[in-house]
Amino acid sequence: MFLQLGFIPTLVVSSAQVAKEIFKTHDIIFSGRPVLYAAKKLSYNCSAVSFAPYGDYWLEMRKIVMLELLGQKRVRAFQSVREEEVKTLIKTVTSISTSLNYSGVVNLSELMVTLANNVVCGVAFGKKYNGSYYDGGDSENNGKSGGIRELLHETQNVLGGFCMADFFPPWLTWINKFNGLERRLNKCFRDLDNFYDKVIEEHYHHFDPNHNHNQTKHIEDVVDVLLQSLKDFLNCTNLEVKTGSNQVEQNEDTPGMVQRRKLNLPPGPIRLPIIGNLHQLLGNTLPHQTFGRLSHQYGPIMFLQLGFIPTLVVSSAQVAKEIFKTHDIIFSGRPVLYAAKKLSYNCSAVSFAPYGDYWREMRKIVMLELLGQKRVRAFQSVREEEVKTLIKTVTSISTSLNYSGVVNLSELMVTLANNVVCGVAFGKKYNGSYYDGGDSENNGKSGGIRELLHETQNVLGGFCMADFYPRWLTWINKFNGLERRLNKCFRDLDNFYDKVIEEHYHHFDPNHNQTKHNEDVVDVLLQLQRDPNQALKINNNQIKGVITDLFIAGTDTTSASLVWIMAELMMNPEAMKRAQKEVREVANGKGFVEEIQLSKLNYIKLVIKEGLRLHPPVPLLVPRETTEFCRVKGYDIPSGTRVFVNAGEIGRDSNHWEKPNEFWPERFLESSSSSSIDYTGKHFELLPFGVGRRGCPGINFAAVLIELTLANLLCRFDWELPNGMKRQDLNMEEVFGLTMNKKIPLCLVAKVVDF
Ligand code: HEM
Numbered sequence: 001m002f003l004q005l006g007f008i009p010t011l012v013v014s015s016a017q018v019a020k021e022i023f024k025t026h027d028i029i030f031s032g033r034p035v036l037y038a039a040k041k042l043s044y045n046c047s048a049v050s051f052a053p054y055g056d057y058w059l060e061m062r063k064i065v066m067l068e069l070l071g072q073k074r075v076r077a078f079q080s081v082r083e084e085e086v087k088t089l090i091k092t093v094t095s096i097s098t099s100l101n102y103s104g105v106v107n108l109s110e111l112m113v114t115l116a117n118n119v120v121c122g123v124a125f126g127k128k129y130n131g132s133y134y135d136g137g138d139s140e141n142n143g144k145s146g147g148i149r150e151l152l153h154e155t156q157n158v159l160g161g162f163c164m165a166d167f168f169p170p171w172l173t174w175i176n177k178f179n180g181l182e183r184r185l186n187k188c189f190r191d192l193d194n195f196y197d198k199v200i201e202e203h204y205h206h207f208d209p210n211h212n213h214n215q216t217k218h219i220e221d222v223v224d225v226l227l228q229s230l231k232d233f234l235n236c237t238n239l240e241v242k243t244g245s246n247q248v249e250q251n252e253d254t255p256g257m258v259q260r261r262k263l264n265l266p267p268g269p270i271r272l273p274i275i276g277n278l279h280q281l282l283g284n285t286l287p288h289q290t291f292g293r294l295s296h297q298y299g300p301i302m303f304l305q306l307g308f309i310p311t312l313v314v315s316s317a318q319v320a321k322e323i324f325k326t327h328d329i330i331f332s333g334r335p336v337l338y339a340a341k342k343l344s345y346n347c348s349a350v351s352f353a354p355y356g357d358y359w360r361e362m363r364k365i366v367m368l369e370l371l372g373q374k375r376v377r378a379f380q381s382v383r384e385e386e387v388k389t390l391i392k393t394v395t396s397i398s399t400s401l402n403y404s405g406v407v408n409l410s411e412l413m414v415t416l417a418n419n420v421v422c423g424v425a426f427g428k429k430y431n432g433s434y435y436d437g438g439d440s441e442n443n444g445k446s447g448g449i450r451e452l453l454h455e456t457q458n459v460l461g462g463f464c465m466a467d468f469y470p471r472w473l474t475w476i477n478k479f480n481g482l483e484r485r486l487n488k489c490f491r492d493l494d495n496f497y498d499k500v501i502e503e504h505y506h507h508f509d510p511n512h513n514q515t516k517h518n519e520d521v522v523d524v525l526l527q528l529q530r531d532p533n534q535a536l537k538i539n540n541n542q543i544k545g546v547i548t549d550l551f552i553a554g555t556d557t558t559s560a561s562l563v564w565i566m567a568e569l570m571m572n573p574e575a576m577k578r579a580q581k582e583v584r585e586v587a588n589g590k591g592f593v594e595e596i597q598l599s600k601l602n603y604i605k606l607v608i609k610e611g612l613r614l615h616p617p618v619p620l621l622v623p624r625e626t627t628e629f630c631r632v633k634g635y636d637i638p639s640g641t642r643v644f645v646n647a648g649e650i651g652r653d654s655n656h657w658e659k660p661n662e663f664w665p666e667r668f669l670e671s672s673s674s675s676s677i678d679y680t681g682k683h684f685e686l687l688p689f690g691v692g693r694r695g696c697p698g699i700n701f702a703a704v705l706i707e708l709t710l711a712n713l714l715c716r717f718d719w720e721l722p723n724g725m726k727r728q729d730l731n732m733e734e735v736f737g738l739t740m741n742k743k744i745p746l747c748l749v750a751k752v753v754d755f
Pocket residue numbers: 350351352363371549550551553554555557558561616617618621622623688689690691692693694695696697698699701702
């Protein structure tokens with residue numbers, strides 16, 4: 001039977017036959033657990049078995065529980081605990097039945113609870129804790145206020161009670177503030193947590209040969225077993241608890257018992273309560289510059305707390321190498337960010353999918369079918385046509401009186417990159433309004449697709465407080481306008497994509513009157529959708545997610561690179577002269593460099609490398625998130641740590657680069673020491689496209705477009721600064737966003753060169 005409980009689609013199974021079909025055929029699919037409000041908190045962010053999401057982590061934890069705690073051998077080992085408790089029960093019943101006070105009436109309900117609690121206590125902790133949890137449960141206050149039995153009773157009640165927020169979207173959890181549930185839950189959690197801390201502390205002594213614990217020999221209990229596996233895992237000879245300036249005891253928000261130990265975290269600035277180091281990030285400088293400055297003080301592996309988020313910042317090639325050579329998989333997660341989640345159709349595209357089988361399949365599709373060398377070559381005509389249009393536009397502006405010859409290269413580069421990605425993705429340009437499917441011409445005006453993509457970049461790249469706090473705080477976005485902007489963006493993009501997909505259905509209809517066209521990305525994805533041999537069945541939302549990926553990851557990055565490279569060439573006339581000489585020789589009097597001739601351009605490639613070194617368009621890469629606990633350079637890195645690799649800082653590290661702040665393409669010439677360094681992720685000194693499994697898959701796509709465009713801008717025109725401006729007056733400031741753009745648009749005068 002199907003029901004809708006609040007916002008939650010709900011299935012109720014009420015016969016053996018249906019249960020059999022489900023669990024014989026679809027057991028894995030039905031093995032997830034919902035994230036329930038109280039259970040999440042009390043199970044330490046779903047880190048135990050019962051509420052862990054189905055997956056590798058749950059499998060490991062269940063293995064531990066089955067092997068070490070609940071397997072037959074272990075159950076047998078606790079025989080004496082059970083027998084002792086049942087004997088105590090019998091004694092109690094006997095004494096009540098013979099006592100005059102109780103007139104022989106036994107409250108079996110109460111006694112069964114006591115029995116079960118005592119057995120679990122004995123098995124879990126090696127002794128009964130009947131007392132108050134304030135003193136670690138040692139005093140005797142059987143069932144009275146402040147007692148452990150009472151605390152467990154309250155925990156059961158909180159877990160079992162009706163919670164409105166479990167049936168509505170996460171932002172509605174604020175309701176629990178008013179109905180008292182949050183207060184009760186927090187109190188329960190705090191009391192349990194304090195009690196557990198004391199129990200664990202007591203158990204540490206069982207491992208310490210020097211501790212005078214005057215213990216009687218005891219059966220190994222559950223806490224002993226878990227501490228032993230932690231000890232084995234950490235390969236420690238003792239469970240010494242370290243102390244130091246940057247060590248925290250982690251007990252929530254990061255799955256796994258390992259985090260219950262004091263961690264030896266990398267150095268970092270002092271954290272303030274609640275905001276951690278967020279205030280440092282919100283200063284006047286840009287995040288990669290702030291991180292750069294802090295890393296000079298705290299080192300190339302630095303730990304911060306941004307709001308509630310443990311954060312690692314990597315600022316040297318050496319640390320990046322250690323991480324991505326040794327722990328690439330652990331560092332291949334992505335955090336779930338508020339705006340990215342919505343705009344990537346619930347992380348269903350490549351860039352924000354969590355690391356795992358689904359991401360692997362989607363990335364394979366994107367690499368094989370959309371961004372691989374063969375496919376990139378197939379789109380040569382789209383690129384050449386767009387670069388020719390660009391040259392025509394610049395020519396017409398430079399000869400027109402209206403514009404006094406001044407070309408806004410920043411704007412033209414965005415148009416170029418958008419048009420190329422549109423051509424590749426949809427088979428045609430959509431410059432118009434998204435209300436009519438983008439067909440009318442309203443280049444960049446209100447309601448236009450370019451404007452919509454621009455707003456999408458802004459929403460994605462803006463600062464979102466909820467990305468640094470627990471999920472229930474996302475209601476903030478209702479008040480600061482982000483949610484409204486995000487929903488509008490999503491709706492408009494979604495409507496537009498629907499129309500584009502609808503149009504593409506006709507390409508598969510033999511009766512539809514079509515003109516011949518090149519196969520575009522939407523065609524390829526729709527074909528895969530119909531392919532019965534395709535392992536991953538992709539739906540329309542996934543197709544939309546992939547298209548968003550191409551636009552968001554591929555347009556601004558490419559245009560920003562071109563703008564920065566042109567700006568650097570304007571600042572360095574010698575390099576400009578040398579680059580122009582090369583392209584004009586290769587063009588051989590034709591006035592246009594074709595793609596096939598790009599392989600002859602050597603110096604241009606060095607210019608691009610140098611531009612990307614000084615101005616990586618995504619200077620902190622796309623944030624990663626660790627999927628497990630690991631150690632780097634002797635430091636503990638907890639699971640769920642957000643990771644920024646400061647490619648901007650690494651590219652200007654004076655330990656690796658001579659004259660690091662100078663634009664000097666010659667550093668990559670064959671005769672020099674940096675000649676072998678390229679940007680494909682093999683050399684950790686230069687990481688504009690990222691690194692490892694999650695490195696940029698669009699590298700070929702971007703490289704060929706940047707080379708072709710730059711070559712032709714330099715071939716066809718001589719460039720000058722407008723209005724008598726001097727080189728040193730050219731503003732090279734950066735502006736914060738998803739992509740690091742030049743703050744002031746690059747406006748230059750183009751002089752057409754005759755061929
Ligand atoms: C100059 C141009 C470009 C630069 C500098 C750039 C840079 C990056 C960076 C730094 C990352 C994150 C890598 C990491 O986490 O290690 C990335 C990821 C990505 N890029 Fe690019 N990119 C560019 C162009 C493109 C293009 C043209 C496309 C597609 C048309 C593209 C598609 C992607 C995708 C899908 C991802 C996510 C990969 C994943 O998470 O598995 N990029 N890019």
